[in-house]
Amino acid sequence: MDEILVHESRIAVPYAWSAGEVLSRFLKALRDERKILATRCPSCRKAYVPPRKTCGNCFEACGEWLEVGPRGTLLSFTQALYDSPAHPRPSPIYGLIRLEGADTALAHLVGESKLENLRLGMSVEAVFSESRSGSILDILHFRPAS
Amino acid sequence: MERVAVIGVGQTAFEAERRGSTYAELVHEAASAALDDAGLDISDVDNIVTASNDFWDGRTISSMAVGDAAGAAAGEGRSISTVEGDGTAAAFYGMSRILSGAYRTTLVVAHSKASEGDGRLITNAFFDPVCERALGLDAVSAAALQARIFLEHSGKTTEDCARIVVKNRSHGAKNPKAQLRRPLSAREAAASPLVAPPLRSGDIAPGSDGAAAVILAGEDFAKRRGGKRVWVEGVGLCADAPLGQRNLWESRALRDAAKRAYAMAGINDPGREIDAAEVSEQFSYQELLWLDELGLARCERVNLSGGCLCAHAVIAAGLVRLIEAALQLRGEAATQAPAVQRALAHGQYGLCGASHCVWILGNDG
Numbered sequence: 001m002d003e004i005l006v007h008e009s010r011i012a013v014p015y016a017w018s019a020g021e022v023l024s025r026f027l028k029a030l031r032d033e034r035k036i037l038a039t040r041c042p043s044c045r046k047a048y049v050p051p052r053k054t055c056g057n058c059f060e061a062c063g064e065w066l067e068v069g070p071r072g073t074l075l076s077f078t079q080a081l082y083d084s085p086a087h088p089r090p091s092p093i094y095g096l097i098r099l100e101g102a103d104t105a106l107a108h109l110v111g112e113s114k115l116e117n118l119r120l121g122m123s124v125e126a127v128f129s130e131s132r133s134g135s136i137l138d139i140l141h142f143r144p145a146s
Numbered sequence: 147m148e149r150v151a152v153i154g155v156g157q158t159a160f161e162a163e164r165r166g167s168t169y170a171e172l173v174h175e176a177a178s179a180a181l182d183d184a185g186l187d188i189s190d191v192d193n194i195v196t197a198s199n200d201f202w203d204g205r206t207i208s209s210m211a212v213g214d215a216a217g218a219a220a221g222e223g224r225s226i227s228t229v230e231g232d233g234t235a236a237a238f239y240g241m242s243r244i245l246s247g248a249y250r251t252t253l254v255v256a257h258s259k260a261s262e263g264d265g266r267l268i269t270n271a272f273f274d275p276v277c278e279r280a281l282g283l284d285a286v287s288a289a290a291l292q293a294r295i296f297l298e299h300s301g302k303t304t305e306d307c308a309r310i311v312v313k314n315r316s317h318g319a320k321n322p323k324a325q326l327r328r329p330l331s332a333r334e335a336a337a338s339p340l341v342a343p344p345l346r347s348g349d350i351a352p353g354s355d356g357a358a359a360v361i362l363a364g365e366d367f368a369k370r371r372g373g374k375r376v377w378v379e380g381v382g383l384c385a386d387a388p389l390g391q392r393n394l395w396e397s398r399a400l401r402d403a404a405k406r407a408y409a410m411a412g413i414n415d416p417g418r419e420i421d422a423a424e425v426s427e428q429f430s431y432q433e434l435l436w437l438d439e440l441g442l443a444r445c446e447r448v449n450l451s452g453g454c455l456c457a458h459a460v461i462a463a464g465l466v467r468l469i470e471a472a473l474q475l476r477g478e479a480a481t482q483a484p485a486v487q488r489a490l491a492h493g494q495y496g497l498c499g500a501s502h503c504v505w506i507l508g509n510d511g
């Protein structure tokens with residue numbers, strides 16, 4: 001076959017996404033108070049973290065705010081044993097964490113533990129980053145609770 | 147209600163890298179194959195629905211890039227519309243257009259060239275940009291979280307998952323369209339490299355380049371044409387809550403989609419009434435999970451094509467399932483089940499099966 005040329009390029013489009021009122025309050029509480037906030041649906045009482053403005057189940061506004069965590073239960077975990085330009089650290093360990101007081105699972109990084117020492121249902125706690133900027137990574141990771 | 151038939155099917159071969167063709171050329175190849183199969187000309191098609199994803203194609207309005215290749219401008223031209231999602235959802239839309247009474251025939255085509263983009267970055271972009279994306283999760287690491295929950299909750303094991311890999315890879319070896327055509331032994335599956343525990347490389351669908359197309363027709367048109375046709379007896383489509391807000395060991399959305407499809411088809415006992423099934427298992431554990439929710443846990447004729455574990459051109463994957471189910475009914479599948487009168491096809495879209503589409507196809511009679 002004749003030579004087939006391949007055109008290499010990338011899409012580089014900057015965005016400036018609004019966090020909105022609800023996620024702004026959540027991210028500011030991480031940054032300024034080292035607190036994890038959730039919102040609660042008035043109908044089904046489900047507490048969402050990250051907080052939602054509306055409940056997907058009930059199609060209603062989640063008006064009530066509450067603090068959840070910083071401890072939680074590890075519902076699942078894995079380790080990405082491959083490289084990705086999206087990874088914030090090499091071979092990141094990921095967990096799904098149900099924070100105390102919350103009804104949803106928060107996906108986040110797990111640190112200060114090897115994968116083989118993690119167990120489903122174990123207690124973990126949030127470790128806050130020293131330098132915080134109003135990002136989900138203001139929580140550095142979760143670690144097995146002391 | 148008027149019935150709708152699948153009167154033509156076409157698919158390219160699925161390969162890790164189809165360097166010789168652009169994705170639009172793949173669309174033309176699949177659409178032409180479906181038209182040939184139906185014995186139709188593009189002038190017989192009065193509307194087109196395409197399925198594509200802008201992130202995978204690397205351009206906005208990626209559907210417009212395949213319009214000409216699908217025949218939108220041929221002759222007098224025709225209506226073309228698009229679904230951003232799995233090919234089964236595009237077929238659902240194509241069928242709805244026929245049932246509206248506005249159209250007689252719909253060409254549905256879906257494509258992906260997984261080789262041309264970076265799946266890690268593309269599926270990382272499925273996550274919320276403000277408060278999730280920076281974590282670096284992607285479709286594989288998210289699925290690993292679901293896999294561990296599912297195994298824990300169901301009591302199934304990684305050996306059960308390996309059995310799915312072995313089964314599908316042995317079927318795929320006989321499917322001339324499949325990308326992975328080498329069988330994998332249980333020992334090889336268990337020894338394949340860990341990618342994101344508990345997932346090993348054998349548990350994960352490969353990324354493929356390819357396209358798939360079907361021609362749908364209303365009852366009058368299908369009956370007048372004669373030829374090979376299978377009937378749509380039922381269909382259901384349902385979306386679930388985002389990751390983190392739903393139980394990952396189950397799929398309410400799939401149960402709901404199946405319930406709608408079964409009710410429409412008059413199916414009470416799917417395990418007895420469905421002769422063959424093609425489900426979209428992007429990961430081996432998903433075949434077990436989806437079959438549980440479909441009420442087909444004991445069905446022995448599942449993914450006789452080899453399934454997604456042997457070829458997975460992302461957006462086209464569900465439409466390939468629909469085609470393979472139709473081929474089972476026509477008695478033309480590469481691994482043919484005996485006496486198939488009713489077949490199920492399933493497509494999914496999003497992280498950890500965020501939405502599902504279920505089709506029940508049947509033969510004349």
Ligand SMILES: [Zn+2]
Binds near residue numbers: 056058
């Ligand atoms: Zn609610």
